[in-house]
Amino acid sequence: MSMFGELSTVHQVLIGIYALLLVASGIVAVLSRKGVSGADELVARVKSWWWMIGVFTVAILIGPAASVVFLGFLSFLALKEYFSLIPTRRIDREVLLWAYLAVPIQFYWVYSNWYGMFIVFIPVWMFLLLSMVITLRGETEGFLRAVGTYTWGLMITVFALSHLAGLMFLGREIGNPAGGAGLLLFLVFLTQFNDVAQFTWGKMFGRHAIVPKVSPKKTWEGFLGGLATTTLLAVFLGPFLTVMDPLWSAFAGAAIAAAGFIGDVTISALKRDLKVKDSSGLIPGHGGILDRVDSLTYAAPAFFHIIRYFYA
Amino acid sequence: MKLLRLVFFALVIRPVLLILLGVNLRGREKLPDHGPAVLAANHNSHLDTLTLIALFPLRDLPRIRPVAAMDYFLKNRFLAWFATNIIGILPIDRQGGAKEGANPLQACEDALARGDILILFPEGSRGEPEHLSGFKKGIAHLARGCPEVPVIPIFMHGLGRALPKGSFILVPFNCDIAVGDALFGEEDIAAFMARYEAKMKRLASELHLPVWD
Numbered sequence: 085m086s087m088f089g090e091l092s093t094v095h096q097v098l099i100g101i102y103a104l105l106l107v108a109s110g111i112v113a114v115l116s117r118k119g120v121s122g123a124d125e126l127v128a129r130v131k132s133w134w135w136m137i138g139v140f141t142v143a144i145l146i147g148p149a150a151s152v153v154f155l156g157f158l159s160f161l162a163l164k165e166y167f168s169l170i171p172t173r174r175i176d177r178e179v180l181l182w183a184y185l186a187v188p189i190q191f192y193w194v195y196s197n198w199y200g201m202f203i204v205f206i207p208v209w210m211f212l213l214l215s216m217v218i219t220l221r222g223e224t225e226g227f228l229r230a231v232g233t234y235t236w237g238l239m240i241t242v243f244a245l246s247h248l249a250g251l252m253f254l255g256r257e258i259g260n261p262a263g264g265a266g267l268l269l270f271l272v273f274l275t276q277f278n279d280v281a282q283f284t285w286g287k288m289f290g291r292h293a294i295v296p297k298v299s300p301k302k303t304w305e306g307f308l309g310g311l312a313t314t315t316l317l318a319v320f321l322g323p324f325l326t327v328m329d330p331l332w333s334a335f336a337g338a339a340i341a342a343a344g345f346i347g348d349v350t351i352s353a354l355k356r357d358l359k360v361k362d363s364s365g366l367i368p369g370h371g372g373i374l375d376r377v378d379s380l381t382y383a384a385p386a387f388f389h390i391i392r393y394f395y396a
Numbered sequence: 397m398k399l400l401r402l403v404f405f406a407l408v409i410r411p412v413l414l415i416l417l418g419v420n421l422r423g424r425e426k427l428p429d430h431g432p433a434v435l436a437a438n439h440n441s442h443l444d445t446l447t448l449i450a451l452f453p454l455r456d457l458p459r460i461r462p463v464a465a466m467d468y469f470l471k472n473r474f475l476a477w478f479a480t481n482i483i484g485i486l487p488i489d490r491q492g493g494a495k496e497g498a499n500p501l502q503a504c505e506d507a508l509a510r511g512d513i514l515i516l517f518p519e520g521s522r523g524e525p526e527h528l529s530g531f532k533k534g535i536a537h538l539a540r541g542c543p544e545v546p547v548i549p550i551f552m553h554g555l556g557r558a559l560p561k562g563s564f565i566l567v568p569f570n571c572d573i574a575v576g577d578a579l580f581g582e583e584d585i586a587a588f589m590a591r592y593e594a595k596m597k598r599l600a601s602e603l604h605l606p607v608w609d
Contacts, residue, residue, distance in 0.1 A: 168570035171607035
Protein backbone atom coordinates (compact mmCIF):
# COMPACT_ATOMS: atom_id res chain seq x y z
CA MET A 85 0.00 0.00 0.00
CA SER A 86 2.63 2.49 1.10
CA MET A 87 4.92 1.10 -1.61
CA PHE A 88 2.32 1.95 -4.20
CA GLY A 89 1.80 5.43 -2.75
CA GLU A 90 5.54 6.05 -2.68
CA LEU A 91 6.02 5.14 -6.30
CA SER A 92 3.07 7.02 -7.59
CA THR A 93 4.11 10.45 -6.19
CA VAL A 94 7.65 10.07 -7.48
CA HIS A 95 6.27 8.78 -10.76
CA GLN A 96 4.06 11.82 -11.19
CA VAL A 97 6.95 14.22 -10.69
CA LEU A 98 9.09 12.19 -13.08
CA ILE A 99 6.36 12.36 -15.68
CA GLY A 100 6.33 16.13 -15.21
CA ILE A 101 10.11 16.23 -15.73
CA TYR A 102 9.83 14.20 -18.92
CA ALA A 103 7.11 16.55 -20.13
CA LEU A 104 9.46 19.50 -19.54
CA LEU A 105 12.17 17.67 -21.41
CA LEU A 106 9.85 17.06 -24.34
CA VAL A 107 9.01 20.76 -24.46
CA ALA A 108 12.72 21.65 -24.32
CA SER A 109 13.46 19.19 -27.13
CA GLY A 110 10.69 20.73 -29.21
CA ILE A 111 11.99 24.29 -28.71
CA VAL A 112 15.55 23.26 -29.49
CA ALA A 113 14.44 21.40 -32.62
CA VAL A 114 12.67 24.52 -33.88
CA LEU A 115 15.74 26.70 -33.14
CA SER A 116 17.95 24.21 -34.90
CA ARG A 117 15.72 24.13 -37.98
CA LYS A 118 15.73 27.91 -38.12
CA GLY A 119 19.52 27.80 -38.03
CA VAL A 120 19.85 29.98 -34.91
CA SER A 121 23.51 30.28 -33.91
CA GLY A 122 24.49 28.08 -30.99
CA ALA A 123 21.55 25.76 -31.56
CA ASP A 124 23.81 22.73 -32.11
CA GLU A 125 25.23 23.20 -28.63
CA LEU A 126 21.70 23.31 -27.19
CA VAL A 127 20.69 20.20 -29.13
CA ALA A 128 23.67 18.35 -27.66
CA ARG A 129 22.83 19.66 -24.21
CA VAL A 130 19.18 18.58 -24.31
CA LYS A 131 20.15 15.20 -25.75
CA SER A 132 22.54 14.72 -22.84
CA TRP A 133 19.73 15.70 -20.45
CA TRP A 134 17.66 12.80 -21.82
CA TRP A 135 20.53 10.43 -21.04
CA MET A 136 21.21 11.82 -17.59
CA ILE A 137 17.58 11.90 -16.52
CA GLY A 138 17.01 8.48 -18.07
CA VAL A 139 19.84 6.86 -16.11
CA PHE A 140 18.86 8.71 -12.94
CA THR A 141 15.22 7.59 -13.27
CA VAL A 142 16.16 3.95 -13.73
CA ALA A 143 18.55 4.10 -10.76
CA ILE A 144 16.07 5.58 -8.30
CA LEU A 145 13.15 3.47 -9.46
CA ILE A 146 14.99 0.15 -9.16
CA GLY A 147 15.64 0.83 -5.50
CA PRO A 148 18.17 1.98 -2.90
CA ALA A 149 20.90 -0.51 -3.88
CA ALA A 150 20.83 0.59 -7.51
CA SER A 151 20.85 4.25 -6.45
CA VAL A 152 23.90 3.70 -4.24
CA VAL A 153 25.79 1.97 -7.04
CA PHE A 154 24.85 4.66 -9.54
CA LEU A 155 25.70 7.57 -7.23
CA GLY A 156 28.92 5.86 -6.11
CA PHE A 157 29.95 5.53 -9.72
CA LEU A 158 29.12 9.19 -10.30
CA SER A 159 31.31 10.06 -7.34
CA PHE A 160 34.16 7.96 -8.71
CA LEU A 161 33.93 9.72 -12.08
CA ALA A 162 33.99 13.12 -10.37
CA LEU A 163 37.05 12.15 -8.30
CA LYS A 164 38.83 10.80 -11.37
CA GLU A 165 38.10 14.01 -13.24
CA TYR A 166 39.45 16.02 -10.33
CA PHE A 167 42.68 14.00 -10.06
CA SER A 168 43.15 14.25 -13.83
CA LEU A 169 42.92 18.05 -13.72
CA ILE A 170 45.05 18.97 -10.75
CA PRO A 171 48.83 18.88 -10.46
CA THR A 172 49.91 15.57 -8.92
CA ARG A 173 53.29 14.22 -7.90
CA ARG A 174 54.71 11.14 -9.63
CA ILE A 175 55.51 9.64 -6.27
CA ASP A 176 51.83 9.81 -5.26
CA ARG A 177 50.47 7.59 -8.03
CA GLU A 178 49.66 4.76 -5.60
CA VAL A 179 48.46 7.24 -2.93
CA LEU A 180 45.62 8.12 -5.27
CA LEU A 181 44.52 4.47 -5.25
CA TRP A 182 43.81 4.85 -1.51
CA ALA A 183 41.64 7.83 -2.28
CA TYR A 184 39.76 5.85 -4.95
CA LEU A 185 39.29 3.03 -2.47
CA ALA A 186 37.40 5.44 -0.23
CA VAL A 187 34.57 5.61 -2.81
CA PRO A 188 33.16 2.07 -2.47
CA ILE A 189 33.75 2.10 1.29
CA GLN A 190 31.95 5.42 1.83
CA PHE A 191 28.99 4.28 -0.27
CA TYR A 192 28.95 1.00 1.62
CA TRP A 193 28.45 2.94 4.89
CA VAL A 194 25.57 4.69 3.18
CA TYR A 195 24.08 1.40 2.09
CA SER A 196 24.46 -0.15 5.53
CA ASN A 197 22.75 2.93 6.96
CA TRP A 198 25.54 3.45 9.52
CA TYR A 199 25.28 7.19 9.97
CA GLY A 200 28.12 7.53 12.52
CA MET A 201 30.64 5.91 10.19
CA PHE A 202 29.29 7.64 7.11
CA ILE A 203 29.86 11.02 8.73
CA VAL A 204 33.38 10.42 10.14
CA PHE A 205 34.94 8.07 7.61
CA ILE A 206 36.26 10.66 5.14
CA PRO A 207 36.64 13.77 7.36
CA VAL A 208 38.46 11.81 10.07
CA TRP A 209 39.80 8.45 8.90
CA MET A 210 40.58 9.12 5.26
CA PHE A 211 41.86 12.58 6.12
CA LEU A 212 44.39 11.13 8.56
CA LEU A 213 45.18 8.06 6.47
CA LEU A 214 45.87 9.97 3.26
CA SER A 215 48.11 12.44 5.07
CA MET A 216 49.96 9.52 6.61
CA VAL A 217 50.38 7.66 3.33
CA ILE A 218 51.66 10.81 1.65
CA THR A 219 54.14 11.41 4.47
CA LEU A 220 55.39 7.83 4.26
CA ARG A 221 56.19 8.29 0.57
CA GLY A 222 59.11 10.23 2.02
CA GLU A 223 59.09 13.22 -0.33
CA THR A 224 58.68 16.63 1.28
CA GLU A 225 58.82 18.71 -1.92
CA GLY A 226 55.21 19.64 -2.67
CA PHE A 227 53.92 17.84 0.45
CA LEU A 228 51.47 20.52 1.52
CA ARG A 229 50.07 20.89 -1.98
CA ALA A 230 49.57 17.13 -2.16
CA VAL A 231 47.79 16.68 1.19
CA GLY A 232 45.72 19.81 0.66
CA THR A 233 44.55 19.04 -2.86
CA TYR A 234 43.91 15.31 -2.44
CA THR A 235 41.88 15.63 0.74
CA TRP A 236 39.88 18.59 -0.53
CA GLY A 237 39.01 16.66 -3.68
CA LEU A 238 37.93 13.66 -1.66
CA MET A 239 35.69 15.82 0.53
CA ILE A 240 34.00 17.55 -2.41
CA THR A 241 33.60 14.68 -4.84
CA VAL A 242 33.05 11.75 -2.48
CA PHE A 243 31.98 12.92 0.98
CA ALA A 244 29.72 15.73 -0.20
CA LEU A 245 28.19 13.77 -3.09
CA SER A 246 27.62 10.67 -0.95
CA HIS A 247 24.92 12.71 0.83
CA LEU A 248 22.84 12.23 -2.33
CA ALA A 249 22.76 8.50 -1.68
CA GLY A 250 22.29 9.17 2.03
CA LEU A 251 18.95 10.82 1.23
CA MET A 252 17.61 7.51 -0.09
CA PHE A 253 17.99 6.01 3.39
CA LEU A 254 17.21 9.10 5.41
CA GLY A 255 13.86 9.28 3.65
CA ARG A 256 12.98 5.78 4.77
CA GLU A 257 14.22 6.40 8.31
CA ILE A 258 12.08 9.48 8.90
CA GLY A 259 9.07 7.87 7.24
CA ASN A 260 8.94 10.27 4.33
CA PRO A 261 5.66 9.44 2.51
CA ALA A 262 7.37 9.48 -0.89
CA GLY A 263 10.37 7.56 0.52
CA GLY A 264 14.04 8.31 0.00
CA ALA A 265 13.48 8.64 -3.73
CA GLY A 266 11.12 11.55 -2.99
CA LEU A 267 13.79 13.46 -1.04
CA LEU A 268 16.47 12.75 -3.63
CA LEU A 269 14.21 13.79 -6.48
CA PHE A 270 13.21 16.97 -4.64
CA LEU A 271 16.85 17.96 -4.15
CA VAL A 272 18.19 17.01 -7.57
CA PHE A 273 15.30 18.47 -9.53
CA LEU A 274 15.36 21.77 -7.60
CA THR A 275 19.15 22.07 -7.86
CA GLN A 276 19.18 21.52 -11.61
CA PHE A 277 16.11 23.70 -12.03
CA ASN A 278 17.84 26.43 -10.01
CA ASP A 279 20.90 26.27 -12.30
CA VAL A 280 18.69 26.86 -15.31
CA ALA A 281 16.61 29.54 -13.54
CA GLN A 282 19.69 31.49 -12.37
CA PHE A 283 21.14 31.27 -15.85
CA THR A 284 17.90 32.49 -17.46
CA TRP A 285 17.32 35.38 -14.99
CA GLY A 286 20.97 36.36 -15.35
CA LYS A 287 20.73 36.29 -19.14
CA MET A 288 17.66 38.55 -19.05
CA PHE A 289 18.42 41.01 -16.25
CA GLY A 290 21.98 40.32 -15.11
CA ARG A 291 24.01 43.49 -14.39
CA HIS A 292 25.88 43.22 -11.10
CA ALA A 293 28.40 40.41 -10.84
CA ILE A 294 28.70 38.78 -7.42
CA VAL A 295 32.25 37.42 -7.67
CA PRO A 296 33.43 38.84 -11.01
CA LYS A 297 36.88 37.27 -10.94
CA VAL A 298 35.53 33.78 -10.35
CA SER A 299 32.40 33.82 -12.47
CA PRO A 300 31.74 37.08 -14.35
CA LYS A 301 28.34 35.88 -15.58
CA LYS A 302 26.95 35.07 -12.14
CA THR A 303 24.98 38.16 -11.15
CA TRP A 304 22.85 39.27 -8.20
CA GLU A 305 19.88 39.51 -10.54
CA GLY A 306 20.37 35.93 -11.73
CA PHE A 307 20.98 34.64 -8.21
CA LEU A 308 17.95 36.35 -6.63
CA GLY A 309 15.66 35.57 -9.56
CA GLY A 310 16.71 31.92 -9.44
CA LEU A 311 16.33 31.81 -5.67
CA ALA A 312 12.80 33.21 -5.84
CA THR A 313 11.72 30.86 -8.63
CA THR A 314 13.22 27.81 -6.95
CA THR A 315 11.66 28.71 -3.61
CA LEU A 316 8.27 29.05 -5.28
CA LEU A 317 8.62 25.68 -7.01
CA ALA A 318 9.70 24.14 -3.70
CA VAL A 319 6.48 25.32 -2.03
CA PHE A 320 4.49 23.24 -4.51
CA LEU A 321 6.83 20.23 -4.71
CA GLY A 322 7.76 19.96 -1.02
CA PRO A 323 4.42 18.78 0.38
CA PHE A 324 4.15 16.40 -2.55
CA LEU A 325 7.59 14.72 -2.32
CA THR A 326 8.63 15.30 1.28
CA VAL A 327 7.37 15.45 4.87
CA MET A 328 7.75 19.25 4.86
CA ASP A 329 4.86 21.68 4.94
CA PRO A 330 4.83 24.60 2.44
CA LEU A 331 6.71 26.95 4.79
CA TRP A 332 9.53 24.49 5.50
CA SER A 333 9.59 23.58 1.83
CA ALA A 334 10.16 27.24 0.98
CA PHE A 335 13.04 27.37 3.46
CA ALA A 336 14.56 24.17 2.02
CA GLY A 337 14.10 25.47 -1.53
CA ALA A 338 15.89 28.74 -0.70
CA ALA A 339 18.69 26.81 1.04
CA ILE A 340 19.09 24.54 -2.00
CA ALA A 341 19.22 27.55 -4.34
CA ALA A 342 21.80 29.39 -2.21
CA ALA A 343 23.97 26.31 -1.56
CA GLY A 344 23.72 25.33 -5.22
CA PHE A 345 25.03 28.74 -6.22
CA ILE A 346 28.00 28.41 -3.85
CA GLY A 347 28.82 24.93 -5.17
CA ASP A 348 28.69 26.27 -8.70
CA VAL A 349 31.10 29.15 -8.09
CA THR A 350 33.41 26.98 -5.96
CA ILE A 351 33.96 24.58 -8.84
CA SER A 352 34.30 27.61 -11.14
CA ALA A 353 37.08 28.94 -8.91
CA LEU A 354 38.81 25.56 -9.11
CA LYS A 355 38.56 25.48 -12.92
CA ARG A 356 39.70 29.06 -13.24
CA ASP A 357 42.74 28.38 -11.08
CA LEU A 358 43.58 25.36 -13.25
CA LYS A 359 42.83 27.39 -16.39
CA VAL A 360 40.32 24.96 -17.88
CA LYS A 361 36.86 25.72 -19.18
CA ASP A 362 35.27 22.31 -18.68
CA SER A 363 36.27 19.58 -16.25
CA SER A 364 36.24 17.04 -19.11
CA GLY A 365 34.43 16.29 -22.37
CA LEU A 366 32.37 13.40 -21.04
CA ILE A 367 28.87 14.87 -21.45
CA PRO A 368 28.32 16.56 -24.83
CA GLY A 369 27.00 20.12 -24.39
CA HIS A 370 27.65 20.12 -20.63
CA GLY A 371 31.36 19.42 -20.16
CA GLY A 372 32.35 16.91 -17.52
CA ILE A 373 30.77 15.30 -14.47
CA LEU A 374 32.11 18.00 -12.15
CA ASP A 375 30.52 20.69 -14.32
CA ARG A 376 27.17 18.96 -13.91
CA VAL A 377 27.31 18.11 -10.21
CA ASP A 378 29.03 21.32 -9.07
CA SER A 379 25.91 22.77 -7.41
CA LEU A 380 25.10 19.43 -5.78
CA THR A 381 28.44 19.35 -3.94
CA TYR A 382 27.03 22.01 -1.61
CA ALA A 383 23.29 21.53 -2.02
CA ALA A 384 23.32 17.81 -1.13
CA PRO A 385 24.99 18.10 2.31
CA ALA A 386 23.00 21.26 3.10
CA PHE A 387 19.63 19.66 2.31
CA PHE A 388 20.54 16.33 3.92
CA HIS A 389 21.48 17.95 7.24
CA ILE A 390 18.48 20.28 7.26
CA ILE A 391 16.16 17.30 6.93
CA ARG A 392 18.11 15.24 9.43
CA TYR A 393 18.30 18.03 11.99
CA PHE A 394 14.64 19.02 11.86
CA TYR A 395 12.88 15.77 10.99
CA ALA A 396 14.94 12.81 12.21
CA MET B 397 42.05 -15.60 -33.55
CA LYS B 398 40.27 -12.71 -35.19
CA LEU B 399 37.27 -13.49 -33.04
CA LEU B 400 39.43 -13.61 -29.90
CA ARG B 401 40.85 -10.18 -30.74
CA LEU B 402 37.35 -8.81 -31.27
CA VAL B 403 36.11 -10.25 -27.98
CA PHE B 404 39.15 -8.92 -26.12
CA PHE B 405 38.59 -5.41 -27.40
CA ALA B 406 34.83 -5.46 -26.98
CA LEU B 407 34.71 -6.98 -23.51
CA VAL B 408 38.01 -6.05 -21.87
CA ILE B 409 39.71 -3.06 -23.44
CA ARG B 410 36.69 -0.90 -24.18
CA PRO B 411 35.00 -1.28 -20.78
CA VAL B 412 38.33 -0.65 -18.97
CA LEU B 413 38.97 2.44 -21.05
CA LEU B 414 35.46 3.64 -20.50
CA ILE B 415 35.27 3.03 -16.74
CA LEU B 416 38.77 3.15 -15.27
CA LEU B 417 40.16 5.59 -17.76
CA GLY B 418 38.32 8.08 -19.87
CA VAL B 419 39.20 9.74 -23.12
CA ASN B 420 38.65 13.39 -23.96
CA LEU B 421 38.98 13.36 -27.71
CA ARG B 422 39.52 16.46 -29.80
CA GLY B 423 39.24 16.33 -33.57
CA ARG B 424 37.41 13.01 -33.90
CA GLU B 425 36.36 14.03 -37.42
CA LYS B 426 40.02 14.05 -38.47
CA LEU B 427 40.42 10.32 -37.80
CA PRO B 428 40.43 8.37 -41.09
CA ASP B 429 37.26 6.41 -41.82
CA HIS B 430 39.14 4.04 -44.10
CA GLY B 431 42.69 2.95 -44.87
CA PRO B 432 45.35 3.34 -45.95
CA ALA B 433 46.49 5.80 -43.31
CA VAL B 434 49.20 6.21 -40.71
CA LEU B 435 48.42 7.39 -37.18
CA ALA B 436 51.58 8.99 -35.81
CA ALA B 437 51.31 9.51 -32.05
CA ASN B 438 53.59 10.25 -29.14
CA HIS B 439 54.23 7.36 -26.77
CA ASN B 440 53.81 7.38 -22.97
CA SER B 441 52.38 4.05 -21.98
CA HIS B 442 51.44 0.56 -23.12
CA LEU B 443 47.89 1.84 -22.98
CA ASP B 444 48.53 4.19 -25.92
CA THR B 445 48.17 1.50 -28.57
CA LEU B 446 45.05 -0.02 -27.01
CA THR B 447 43.45 3.39 -26.60
CA LEU B 448 44.14 4.40 -30.19
CA ILE B 449 42.71 1.12 -31.49
CA ALA B 450 39.63 1.58 -29.33
CA LEU B 451 38.92 4.98 -30.92
CA PHE B 452 37.79 3.10 -34.04
CA PRO B 453 34.60 1.09 -34.48
CA LEU B 454 35.01 -2.64 -33.87
CA ARG B 455 34.40 -3.46 -37.52
CA ASP B 456 37.65 -1.65 -38.43
CA LEU B 457 39.65 -3.79 -36.01
CA PRO B 458 41.17 -6.16 -38.59
CA ARG B 459 42.49 -3.17 -40.54
CA ILE B 460 44.33 -1.54 -37.65
CA ARG B 461 47.94 -2.59 -37.17
CA PRO B 462 50.22 -1.10 -34.53
CA VAL B 463 53.80 -1.11 -35.77
CA ALA B 464 55.99 -2.53 -33.02
CA ALA B 465 59.59 -3.44 -32.34
CA MET B 466 60.32 -7.09 -32.96
CA ASP B 467 63.09 -7.25 -30.33
CA TYR B 468 60.74 -6.18 -27.52
CA PHE B 469 57.44 -7.77 -28.40
CA LEU B 470 58.66 -11.06 -29.82
CA LYS B 471 61.16 -11.73 -27.07
CA ASN B 472 59.16 -14.45 -25.34
CA ARG B 473 56.50 -16.82 -26.55
CA PHE B 474 53.58 -15.56 -24.54
CA LEU B 475 54.20 -11.90 -25.32
CA ALA B 476 54.74 -12.77 -28.97
CA TRP B 477 51.44 -14.66 -29.13
CA PHE B 478 49.58 -11.86 -27.38
CA ALA B 479 51.16 -9.07 -29.41
CA THR B 480 50.61 -10.81 -32.72
CA ASN B 481 47.14 -12.28 -32.25
CA ILE B 482 45.40 -9.99 -29.81
CA ILE B 483 47.01 -6.61 -30.32
CA GLY B 484 47.63 -7.42 -33.98
CA ILE B 485 51.07 -5.83 -34.21
CA LEU B 486 53.06 -5.50 -37.38
CA PRO B 487 56.55 -6.42 -36.19
CA ILE B 488 59.50 -4.50 -37.57
CA ASP B 489 63.20 -4.83 -37.00
CA ARG B 490 64.40 -1.78 -35.04
CA GLN B 491 68.02 -2.48 -35.80
CA GLY B 492 67.24 -1.61 -39.39
CA GLY B 493 67.41 -4.45 -41.93
CA ALA B 494 69.82 -7.13 -40.84
CA LYS B 495 70.09 -8.02 -44.48
CA GLU B 496 72.14 -5.62 -46.54
CA GLY B 497 69.99 -3.31 -48.64
CA ALA B 498 66.67 -4.60 -47.33
CA ASN B 499 64.00 -1.95 -46.71
CA PRO B 500 63.11 -2.15 -43.01
CA LEU B 501 59.78 -0.49 -43.76
CA GLN B 502 58.78 -3.00 -46.43
CA ALA B 503 56.21 -4.68 -44.17
CA CYS B 504 54.63 -1.28 -43.43
CA GLU B 505 54.45 -0.36 -47.10
CA ASP B 506 52.88 -3.70 -47.92
CA ALA B 507 50.26 -3.24 -45.21
CA LEU B 508 49.42 0.26 -46.48
CA ALA B 509 49.11 -1.15 -50.00
CA ARG B 510 46.48 -3.55 -48.58
CA GLY B 511 44.60 -0.58 -47.17
CA ASP B 512 45.51 -1.00 -43.49
CA ILE B 513 45.62 1.75 -40.88
CA LEU B 514 49.03 1.72 -39.20
CA ILE B 515 49.74 3.03 -35.72
CA LEU B 516 53.26 4.36 -35.39
CA PHE B 517 55.09 5.98 -32.51
CA PRO B 518 57.82 8.15 -34.01
CA GLU B 519 59.41 8.60 -30.56
CA GLY B 520 60.47 4.97 -30.84
CA SER B 521 60.02 3.84 -27.25
CA ARG B 522 57.80 5.05 -24.44
CA GLY B 523 60.62 7.05 -22.92
CA GLU B 524 59.98 9.20 -19.90
CA PRO B 525 56.20 9.37 -19.39
CA GLU B 526 54.43 12.56 -20.39
CA HIS B 527 57.55 14.03 -21.88
CA LEU B 528 58.01 14.49 -25.62
CA SER B 529 61.35 13.00 -26.65
CA GLY B 530 62.92 13.36 -30.08
CA PHE B 531 61.15 11.83 -33.08
CA LYS B 532 62.85 9.23 -35.24
CA LYS B 533 62.81 9.71 -39.00
CA GLY B 534 61.29 6.36 -40.00
CA ILE B 535 57.89 7.99 -40.32
CA ALA B 536 59.24 10.48 -42.89
CA HIS B 537 60.80 7.68 -44.94
CA LEU B 538 57.55 5.73 -44.87
CA ALA B 539 55.59 8.83 -45.91
CA ARG B 540 58.03 9.49 -48.73
CA GLY B 541 57.63 5.91 -49.94
CA CYS B 542 53.82 6.20 -49.86
CA PRO B 543 53.18 9.89 -50.70
CA GLU B 544 49.43 9.44 -51.22
CA VAL B 545 48.85 8.00 -47.73
CA PRO B 546 47.74 10.53 -45.08
CA VAL B 547 49.87 10.69 -41.94
CA ILE B 548 47.71 11.82 -39.03
CA PRO B 549 49.51 13.46 -36.11
CA ILE B 550 47.98 12.50 -32.76
CA PHE B 551 49.02 13.98 -29.44
CA MET B 552 48.19 11.94 -26.35
CA HIS B 553 48.45 12.96 -22.74
CA GLY B 554 47.63 11.35 -19.42
CA LEU B 555 48.05 7.63 -20.02
CA GLY B 556 51.63 7.87 -18.76
CA ARG B 557 50.17 8.84 -15.41
CA ALA B 558 47.74 5.92 -15.48
CA LEU B 559 50.33 3.28 -16.40
CA PRO B 560 53.88 4.56 -16.85
CA LYS B 561 56.79 2.51 -18.10
CA GLY B 562 57.94 0.00 -15.51
CA SER B 563 54.68 -0.03 -13.53
CA PHE B 564 52.01 -2.70 -13.47
CA ILE B 565 49.53 -0.87 -11.28
CA LEU B 566 46.87 0.99 -13.18
CA VAL B 567 45.71 4.21 -11.49
CA PRO B 568 42.54 5.71 -12.98
CA PHE B 569 43.10 8.97 -14.84
CA ASN B 570 41.35 10.64 -17.74
CA CYS B 571 43.48 11.12 -20.80
CA ASP B 572 43.44 13.68 -23.57
CA ILE B 573 43.84 12.91 -27.24
CA ALA B 574 44.11 15.61 -29.89
CA VAL B 575 43.96 14.65 -33.56
CA GLY B 576 45.55 16.99 -36.11
CA ASP B 577 45.18 17.55 -39.85
CA ALA B 578 46.76 14.97 -42.13
CA LEU B 579 50.29 15.43 -43.48
CA PHE B 580 51.62 13.93 -46.70
CA GLY B 581 55.11 12.67 -47.45
CA GLU B 582 57.68 14.67 -49.41
CA GLU B 583 61.20 14.20 -50.74
CA ASP B 584 62.83 16.28 -48.01
CA ILE B 585 62.99 14.12 -44.86
CA ALA B 586 64.03 16.97 -42.56
CA ALA B 587 61.24 19.22 -43.84
CA PHE B 588 58.63 16.52 -43.19
CA MET B 589 59.94 15.97 -39.66
CA ALA B 590 59.85 19.71 -38.99
CA ARG B 591 56.22 19.88 -40.11
CA TYR B 592 55.30 16.86 -38.01
CA GLU B 593 57.04 18.23 -34.95
CA ALA B 594 55.39 21.64 -35.33
CA LYS B 595 51.95 19.97 -35.58
CA MET B 596 52.57 17.92 -32.46
CA LYS B 597 53.70 20.96 -30.52
CA ARG B 598 50.59 22.87 -31.60
CA LEU B 599 48.30 19.98 -30.61
CA ALA B 600 50.03 19.80 -27.22
CA SER B 601 49.61 23.52 -26.68
CA GLU B 602 45.83 23.23 -27.19
CA LEU B 603 45.46 20.86 -24.24
CA HIS B 604 45.47 21.41 -20.51
CA LEU B 605 48.53 19.51 -19.32
CA PRO B 606 48.53 19.37 -15.51
CA VAL B 607 51.86 19.45 -13.72
CA TRP B 608 53.12 15.95 -12.98
CA ASP B 609 56.27 16.33 -10.95
